[in-house]
Amino acid sequence: MLVHGIGQEDRDQAELETAMVGALAEGLAAAGHPQLTTTARLAYYADLFSRPGGQGGEITTGTPEQEELFERLLLDLLRQAAERGPEPADRRQAERALRQADGEHAGAQGPRALIRPLLNAITRVSTFGRHGFSVAERYVRMPLWQVTQYFTDERIRTAVRERVAGLIGPDTRVVIAHSLGTVVAYEALHQLGRPLPLLITLGSPLGLRTVIYERLRPQPARVPPGLARWVNILDPDDLIAARPDLARLFPGAAGVVEPHVLVDNGPEPHAAGAYLRQAATGRPVGQVLRQL
Incomplete structure (x- = not known):
């Protein structure tokens, strides 16, 4: 099976x-x-999964628990790219994104405020384009939202x-x-x-x-x-x-x-x-x- x-x-x-x-x-x-x-x-x-709400599939209707987990998934992907990315340029890009996220996190009002910057950062790391998905619309939003839904719904x-x-x-x-x-x-x-x-x-x-x-x-x-x-x-x-x-x-x-x-x-x-x-x-x- x-x-x-x-x-x-x-x-x-x-x-x-x-x-x-x-x-x-x-x-x-x-x-x-x-x-x-x-x-x-x-x-x-x-x-069985529902689609995220918002224009273009943007995550806007999640519970606080879902938004927090979604943010952690995005951060984890960037950490993986920074540590294991096959391209040096991608590793540097991911490291810069993580430093920027740390700075923005201090003034952010809840996880939702960081989702957009993290999504944008991942789309700038070319390594993710090698995973068989369209980065902005499919690989980041819908698939990872499915992970979030599985663990929270x-x-x-x-x-x-x-x-x-x-x-x-x-x-x-x-x-x-x-x-x-x-x-x-x-x-x-x-x-x-x-x-x-x-x-x-x-x-x-x-x-x-x-x-x-x-x-x-x-x-x-x-x-x-x-x-x-x-x-x-x-x-x-x-x-x-x-x-x-x-x-x-x-x-x-x-x-x-x-x-x-x-x-x-x-x-x-x-x-x-x-x-x-x-x-x-x-x-x-x-x-x-x-x-x-």
């Missing part, structure tokens, strides 16, 4: 499923399993999690999740109540301590019960993906959480298709399917 990430609200479910399943087939072939056939389904949930969180959990049947052998989908899959697997041979997380923010990790359920964070193997794959240039060792953050039986695997997704470091086409993704999937 495949679980998509943020920024898919404008894509048709069938189209997205076809694209992701096709990319996974390429990953299986790259790993030396071209003859393997598998029945894969996509857990689609983008339609209980109705949305429950509906998204239940939709994903409802597709994990007794014959499901592998769950592959991308981006925010890794958060949803993690929480859904805690409700599964039966064994699962393999979880693959792609470009996962699960280890982001400032905005994601402490908000996961259940707490304290741990390996979902019944999970036999967890493979985490990331591109070093993917600024959404957390770099910490997940085995340290998610305790469980020895050896379940494997050391993270680094890949090169080229010009789209966070794109789901690029991750799925990697041999590093197809290899563990093929190993599980060969056991059937």
